[in-house]
Amino acid sequence: MIKIPKIVWLSLSLAFSIFYSCLGLQQAFSSEYIVQDDARQHVFWMMRFIDPALFPNDFIADYFQSVAPLAYKTIYQLAAAIGINPLFFNKILPLFIGLITTFYCFAFSLEILPLPGTAFISSLVLNQNLWMKDDLVSATPRAFSYVLILAFLYYLSRRYLVPVLIAIALIGLIYPHCIFLAGGLLIIRLFKKKEKGFYLSQNPQDYRFCFLGLGVAFLVMLPYALSHSVFDPIITVAQAKQLPEFLPGGRTEFFSQRLDEYFIYGKRSGMFPMYPFIPLTLVSGVFLPLLLKFPSRFPLVKRIQPNIILLPQLLFGSLGMFFIAHAFIFRLHLPNRYTAYSFRIIIALSTGITLSLILDALLNWVAKKTISFSRRRQVIALSFIGLIVGAILFYPNTMKRFPITLYVEGNEPKLYEFFKQQPKDILIASLAEDTNSNLPSFTQRSIFIGREYSIPYHWGYYRKFRQRAIALIQTQYSSSLEEVKRFIKNHHIDFFLLDKNAFTPEYLADNSWLQQFQPYAKQAQQRLERGNLPILANFIKDCSVFETKYRVVLSAKCISGSTSKRMSKNQAI
Incomplete structure (x- = not known):
């Protein structure tokens, strides 16, 4: 040579x-x-x-x-x-x-x-x-x-x-x-x-x-x-x-x-x-x-x-x-x-x-x-x-792609800035798969669950994580205000982050990660298919504190302060 x-x-x-x-x-x-x-x-x-x-x-x-x-x-x-x-x-x-x-x-x-x-x-x-x-x-x-x-x-x-x-x-x-x-x-x-x-x-x-x-x-x-x-x-x-x-x-x-x-x-x-x-x-x-x-x-x-x-x-x-x-x-x-x-x-x-x-x-x-x-x-x-x-x-x-880095780019900068301005001890509940996993890195704020963190090798961790995921699915698609309030109180939730299409049957049907949590995801999907609108949908107008093109943030404190009588009035309207 x-x-x-x-x-x-x-x-x-x-x-x-x-x-x-x-x-x-x-x-x-x-x-x-x-x-x-x-x-x-x-x-x-x-x-x-x-x-x-x-x-x-x-x-x-x-x-x-x-x-x-x-x-x-x-x-x-x-x-x-x-x-x-x-x-x-x-x-x-x-x-x-x-x-x-x-x-x-x-x-x-x-x-x-x-x-x-x-x-x-x-x-x-x-x-x-x-x-x-x-x-x-x-x-x-x-x-x-x-x-x-x-x-x-x-x-x-x-x-x-x-x-x-x-x-x-x-x-x-x-x-x-x-x-x-x-x-x-x-x-x-x-x-x-x-x-x-x-x-x-x-x-x-x-x-x-x-x-x-x-x-x-x-x-x-x-x-x-x-x-x-x-x-x-x-x-x-x-x-x-x-x-x-x-x-x-x-x-x-x-x-x-x-x-x-x-x-x-x-x-x-x-x-x-x-x-x-x-x-x-x-x-x-x-x-x-x-x-x-x-x-x-x-x-x-x-x-x-x-x-x-x-x-x-x-x-x-x-x-x-x-x-x-x-x-x-x-x-x-x-x-x-x-x-x-x-x-x-x-x-x-x-x-x-x-x-x-x-x-x-x-x-x-x-x-x-x-x-x-x-x-x-x-x-x-x-x-x-x-x-x-x-x-x-x-x-x-x-190669079409070189190097392969799998960097994830956040597409909601205004949303990240909003959460950054909130207290350091807040807790955000969200099923928005492509957003919630990014929040801890981009905002340094805690989330209730996130797809990226659903690692099931330690059962002591994943048992609790899975219980949380099921509880959030049930809450987000519940028709009971008391159930939502109980969830907020038990888990000290400060904000709900919702996709604007979260209350459509397709949202659940197309989400392979949420479909792992059965029968709860299927039950929620069936309720949506029957036309039953979750109670959280009624708070989007009154309890929204931040909104982007695809997502909306609801204040848990606002929801907890609502009454069933008030919700009945809003639903009638």
């Missing part, structure tokens, strides 16, 4: 990472009211770091704060301590995570095949893959999984004990799921392969790494195991199978009648991550085991280091944890979490090596000066080289 200094290849790798991050930042700051999809869950509550008075007695904020890993919270808290708004920090953090991820990918690639060009390809295709999915850009705990795994692999390949132990600790403190991958890999490395099977390692260093690594993992995970939360217990399989949320079409679809979907490509239950081979150049990584069998045709094979064994070891460790997670469904969270991130890393590194082997073989072919080597064959070889290089560098240009 072309002799270019290592620092140039590394600089190019980092430059592409910055370039992709800048494309994401353009979207992040394209509007005043814009937030990353998953940040609406994992970051909104961190505004408490800026103002502790925000979200008082908010069980949704309390829940997401309780499940946030310690080091992850600390990173945002430190940023807030120097005056950086958590939601702003969330937008710029992917740039830095991407750079560190790129560095470790580059460094670890060199430990497998010591060619900077190969490291550049591996880091480039990994960056392209990461920006075609919203893991990195979310700056949530899973955004750190790639850099944590790569740092662990790099230090393990270099046999640096202390950095390996630090990496394991950070994995447990930022994204605990991956600590099982690290521990599994250390155990797998105790077994060495020989012609007739396997044998236990004779190297004391392997045991030192394994036992000390597992010890650190145990100490880091012990607080998780001993802690008790008001949001426990973890939902059981029997409970989950009774909830529409986990069934096909549900908010957190998991179970499927098709085994291929359930075990192979299901979003949460499947083995393979979404878009594992985008960019399509990643498909070439699958052929690495085949190319390794032909060192005479691909001379670079001879330069591959023994550290390549870490890739199949990580693969087997990931598969092992995948099936263990299926055996203990929800106890170890989602099975997909144990393959999605590691598979992307394995595929990217394999792709870098594979394409390097092919490019080197083609360049050697072109360099041959024999009578039988015609100019036509030389043109064909050079064309293939140009095609591969072009695909590596410019594949994102063929």
Whole structure:
């Protein structure tokens, strides 16, 4: 391959990472009211770091704060301590995570095949893959999984004990799921392969790494195991199978009648991550085991280091944890979490090596000066080289959307400004699916429920959340003023936020999320179909305190102060 200094290849790798991050930042700051999809869950509550008075007695904020890993919270808290708004920090953090991820990918690639060009390809295709999915850009705990795994692999390949132990600790403190991958890999490395099977390692260093690594993992995970939360217990399989949320079409679809979907490509239950081979150049990584069998045709094979064994070891460790997670469904969270991130890393590194082997073989072919080597064959070889290089560098240009960030833009700025002007302890009740989930991030005010926060894995949390959702559906479509008043009093509601078409049958029929709460959503829909107008509709004129083209805000205090006699008069009018 072309002799270019290592620092140039590394600089190019980092430059592409910055370039992709800048494309994401353009979207992040394209509007005043814009937030990353998953940040609406994992970051909104961190505004408490800026103002502790925000979200008082908010069980949704309390829940997401309780499940946030310690080091992850600390990173945002430190940023807030120097005056950086958590939601702003969330937008710029992917740039830095991407750079560190790129560095470790580059460094670890060199430990497998010591060619900077190969490291550049591996880091480039990994960056392209990461920006075609919203893991990195979310700056949530899973955004750190790639850099944590790569740092662990790099230090393990270099046999640096202390950095390996630090990496394991950070994995447990930022994204605990991956600590099982690290521990599994250390155990797998105790077994060495020989012609007739396997044998236990004779190297004391392997045991030192394994036992000390597992010890650190145990100490880091012990607080998780001993802690008790008001949001426990973890939902059981029997409970989950009774909830529409986990069934096909549900908010957190998991179970499927098709085994291929359930075990192979299901979003949460499947083995393979979404878009594992985008960019399509990643498909070439699958052929690495085949190319390794032909060192005479691909001379670079001879330069591959023994550290390549870490890739199949990580693969087997990931598969092992995948099936263990299926055996203990929800106890170890989602099975997909144990393959999605590691598979992307394995595929990217394999792709870098594979394409390097092919490019080197083609360049050697072109360099041959024999009578039988015609100019036509030389043109064909050079064309293939140009095609591969072009695909590596410019594949994102063929995408309709790149990068994929899943930023959510708020379309009701005046509404957000209205709620911002209200006291910090207000509570807003709303079934407006595309609005209520944005309010905590855009207004720093509490909501009663919201689709984005309907995460059902902790039954102590979701049981209460589901009860709230049902209560709000019943109240919003109730014909009883006393029932509405009782709801306001029991839950300390300050405002109702209504879609202007909320009292039509189609509003409920077309809302897949609300349809999960049966039979209550269906009963409300049937009442509307019979022409029964909910009592709240009668307050739109007298108790409206703010209105936009599509939504109206009602004062709960105004509703509570109304009398049945007054309502009868209004209805007569």
